[in-house]
Amino acid sequence: MTGQVDVHAEAKTGSRLPKLSLAGYSFRDYLPHDGKPGKIVLQDFFALAADYGLTAVEPTGYYFTSEDFAYVHTLKAAAHKLGIAISGTAIRNDFCDPAATKRRADVVYGERWGDNA
Helix, strand or coil: CCCCCCHHHHHHHCCCCCCCEEEHHHHCCCCCECCECCCCCHHHHHHHHHHCCCCEEECCHHHCCCCCHHHHHHHHHHHHHHCCEECCCCCCCCCCCCCHHHHHHHHHHHHHHHHHC
């Protein structure tokens, strides 16, 4: 089968199966947001997901305590050490706002988060 993918073998190993992900929003009462400290930090949230046997998390941008590259990198490293993927993140944006300046600001914000990904 040179050049062909054995989809049955991939299915057996789980490599093509969807990842079950835990959304940060589910822990909105426990994670830091809007300048307020949380009862847990994102690394704790990642550990909970791993403990639950999940394979991914969706941390949600507004629970990040910083958008700094070094901080985001520590989160990626923490997820990797736990063997979980970051499936995506909501960032609280509105690309349909009728006000052009607000809409443009949200596009720039989305691009910045895209760079963090």
